[in-house]
Amino acid sequence: MPTTAPAFADVTASDGALRRFLHGLPGVDTVGLEARAASLGTRSVKTTSKAYAIDLAISMIDLTTLEGADTPGKVRALCAKGANPDPTDRTTPRVAAICVYPDMAETAKEALAGTGIKVASVATAFPAGRAALPVKLADVRDAVSAGADEIDMVIDRGAFLSGHYLKVYEEIVAVKAECGDKARLKVIFETGELSTYDNIRRASWLGMLAGADFIKTSTGKVGVNATPPNTLLMLEAVRDFKAQTGIQIGVKPAGGIRTTKDAIKFLVLVNETVGEDWLTNEWFRFGASSLLNDLLMQRQKLSTGRYSGPDYVTVD
Known part of the structure; x- marks a missing residue:
C-alpha cells in the first residue's frame, strides 16, 4: 500500500493543509450516530445464522494477554487455546491472532508454528505512547525481528489533541x-x-492517510474502550476512504467486548455499514481476552442444547 493515497497527496504536504482537511470533514451527528448504532444492536440473529456468527466471531479474535505478569508459559498456553479453542469439538475455528508484548513475540511465534495464526505485537511504548520516536521505532523493530506478523501501535494522543496532526x-x-x-x-x-x-x-482519516492497514479503537487500558457508536463511525470512515481511493482498510474494536451478544452486535454493524467484503478476519478483528470463553459456551449450547457454564472452558 502506498504511504499516502495519491488522491490525497496534497493534503499531507504541510501541517496547515492536513489541519484544513481534517477540520473540513463533515461534523458527526451525535444523535443520529448513536441512534443508528442502537437500532442495529436490536437486530435478532437466530439458530443457523447465530451459529455462523459465533464461528465467524471466533475466527476474528485477536486473543490477547498484555499484563506485566505475562510469562512464556502463559503465552504458550494462550497460543494452544487459540489453535484449539474447544478440545471437545475440533470443528471449532481457530482465532485470527495472538496479541502480546514485543518480548513475548518470539515465544508466540514458536508456539504457533504451522497453525496459520498470526502473531500480533503491541509497540510504540504501548499503551501510553509517551516515548521519543527512535524508542518507538526500536520497539517496532524488535517485535518484527522476533516474528510479529502484525504491529498494533498507539498514536500520540497528546500531540493529536494539541492539533499537531502532521507529527x-x-x-x-x-x-x-x-x-x-x-x-x-x-x-x-x-x-x-x-x-x-x-x-x-479525524483520527480515522489521519491513520488511513498515513498508511494504516487497520484502524483500532482502543488499548483496553482505559475506562472507555470499543463501543458500537465509535466503531460504527470508524466503519463509515473506511467505507468512505475505499470509495474515494479504492484502498480497503480493516477495523478492530478492542476492549470491553465480552459476550456473544456484544460480538454479534458488532458483526451486524459491519454487515450493514461496509458489507460482506469486511466480514473476514483479513479486514475485521476483535481485540479480546475473555470474549472467546463466552463464544465457546454459546457454541456448545447450540450444538448440545445445554448451557455448560464457565467450568467447561479454560481459564485464561
Missing part, C-alpha cells in the same frame, strides 16, 4: 516503514481519550 501522521508513516512488507500495521486511537466523535473521525 502524528509522520510517526505513523515511520512505523509503517519499519514494518515494511513483514507486518501489517494496526493504528490504535484510544477513542476513550479523544473526547469527541469529530476527533475519532
